[in-house]
Amino acid sequence: MTDPGRIAPGLPCVTLGARVERVNCAGLRAAFVAAALWPALSAGPLLAEVAPPVIGADRYKPALAQTPDGCQVWMIDDGWEGYAWNRTDRRGKPVCMKVESCLVENTDQLFATDSARVRPAEAARLKAFFRQQGVFSYGIHGHTDARASDDYNMRLSQRRADAVARVALDAGARVASARGFGERMPVATNTTAAGMQKNRRVEITCYREIGRY
Known part of the structure; x- marks a missing residue:
């Protein structure tokens, strides 16, 4: 196991993986990480993250991710084990974001019936929206009416949330989550x-950073 002190000296962290153990943890409870953070960190391309430079000569690259309640964490994952620790300001306080609903779009306007392909004109408009300043990342949630089966509606709403997420990624935005609720x-x-x-x-939910370092 890589020494977390060598990766990020002086920073509190937790170990993630098949088991969770405390490694000088402060502020980020291991139980919370295991239950809520790990699925988000392993979600793949829709994870909100940046790519800071490699630390020293090591192959590990820390990425900036966020917890479901909008607080930011640094994380390193080598594919088998991962490490996460709070991103803090100069006063040692966790960097958390303002979470707000910033856009509601009717799917009749965005998509044709039974389709999960965003209409070209609407995709261009959404890209302009996702390029706004001051937003760290976005949460995208799809919903349907109740006319079809629950299974069908869950799948359609997920496909549509994913389609809007791809528009956001194409615009250079970070996507924290894309979920369908049917x-x-x-x-x-x-x-x-x-x-x-x-x-x-x-x-669409906006996660806005409150202040700067």
Whole structure:
């Protein structure tokens, strides 16, 4: 196991992997990391991250990721074991972000019926949105009405969330999560056409950094 002190001297960290153990942990509970952070860190290309330079001559590259509640962590993963520790400001406080709903789009406008391909004109408009300044990353959540089966709606909403996430990545934005919720989180009744139209939506959450170092 790589010595975490050699990777990042003086920084508190936790070990991630098949088991979780404390290594001078401070501020980031190992149980929270195991239950909530590890699935996000292993999610692949939709992980919100940057690529700082290699530390010394080592092959490990720290990446900046975030917890579900919007706090930032540095992490290193060699494919078998990983390490994560809080990103802190100069006062030693965790760097957390303001989390807010910043856009709700009706899927009738973004997609054709039963499609998960964003219309070209809408993709261009979304790219302009994702290029805004002051946002660290985005959460993208797809929703449907209740007309089809739950399984169908879950799959369609996930495909649509992934499609919008690809637009964001093409625009150079970071994507923290892309999830489909199907019909399970309605904002209106599904017994009227107007209500169902409101439920067919993609919601985008913005994670904004509060202040700078």
